[in-house]
Amino acid sequence: MGQHLFLFGGGPPFTIKLAQRFNNLIHKTGPISILVVERDGWEQYMPNYTRALEERGLQHFSFIPLPSTPIKNVTNQLNQSAGIIIGGGDTSKYADYIVDTRIAETIQARYAAGVPVAGFSAGALISLEHCVISDQDRLECERAQRPGLGLLKQVLIAVHFSQWREEAHAKKIAATFTDSTVYGIDENTGIYFHNGICTEMEGKGVYLVEEAGLQKIHG
Numbered sequence: 001m002g003q004h005l006f007l008f009g010g011g012p013p014f015t016i017k018l019a020q021r022f023n024n025l026i027h028k029t030g031p032i033s034i035l036v037v038e039r040d041g042w043e044q045y046m047p048n049y050t051r052a053l054e055e056r057g058l059q060h061f062s063f064i065p066l067p068s069t070p071i072k073n074v075t076n077q078l079n080q081s082a083g084i085i086i087g088g089g090d091t092s093k094y095a096d097y098i099v100d101t102r103i104a105e106t107i108q109a110r111y112a113a114g115v116p117v118a119g120f121s122a123g124a125l126i127s128l129e130h131c132v133i134s135d136q137d138r139l140e141c142e143r144a145q146r147p148g149l150g151l152l153k154q155v156l157i158a159v160h161f162s163q164w165r166e167e168a169h170a171k172k173i174a175a176t177f178t179d180s181t182v183y184g185i186d187e188n189t190g191i192y193f194h195n196g197i198c199t200e201m202e203g204k205g206v207y208l209v210e211e212a213g214l215q216k217i218h219g
Helices: 016-024 047-054 071-079 091-099 103-112 122-127 167-176
Strands: 004-008 032-037 061-066 083-086 117-120 130-133 144-147 155-158 181-185 189-194 197-203 206-210 213-218
Touching: 004 016, 004 122, 004 181, 016 047, 016 189, 016 197, 032 047, 032 071, 032 091, 047 061, 061 071, 071 103, 083 103, 083 122, 091 103, 091 122, 091 130, 091 144, 103 117, 117 122, 122 130, 130 155, 155 167, 167 181, 167 206, 167 213, 181 189, 197 213
Parallel strands: 004 117, 032 061, 032 083, 083 117, 155 181
Antiparallel strands: 004 189, 130 144, 181 206, 189 197, 206 213
C-alpha cells in the first residue's frame, strides 16, 4: 500500500477526483479523524471537510478540536483512525498544537503504516519536513520557518499561491532549500503523493517554483 499524502492549497472541500482517491485508500475500519484548531464557529465548518467524502460512501468521522482535547485522547483516537485530515487556519497554532506535541509521533506512525493523510493549507504546510510560513499567514507579518511533521522530504509548498500572489515568497523558499522541489498550490487545488512521489494533481493551478522562474504544471 505504501504512504499516501494529499496536500491542498486552500481550505476544504476535497477536489472531486482526490476525494475519490482518498476514499479508495480507506481499507480498515475506524473513523476519518479531522484535527482542527478551535476558533469561533469551527463546528459549523466541519461539513466542508466531510461532504465530498460522504458523497462517496464514507460516513464515520471523528472531530478532534485542539487544544481542548487532551493529547492522550487525541493519540488514542488517531490510533483507531482509517484516515487523517489536518485542517486549515492559523499555521503557527497548528504547528504548536500538533508538531510540537506527542500527536506528531502518532501521525507519523499512522502515515508510515499506510493510513492516508490529507492537509488543507495550514495542515499541508505542517505535513512537510520544513514548514515555511508566509508573512501573509502570520500576525507578525514576518516569514517564519519551523520544523514540520516530516511526512514528505525535500518538498516544500506555498499555499493560496495565486490568490495571495506568493511567487516572491515561493522563490525565496526555492533559494533557501536548493535541494528541494517547491510547488505553488492554488486554492481549490490538491496534489496526491504516493510514497513521496507526486502522482496526481487536480484543481485550478499547480506551479513548479525555482529561484529563477516559475512554470505552471497543472491547470
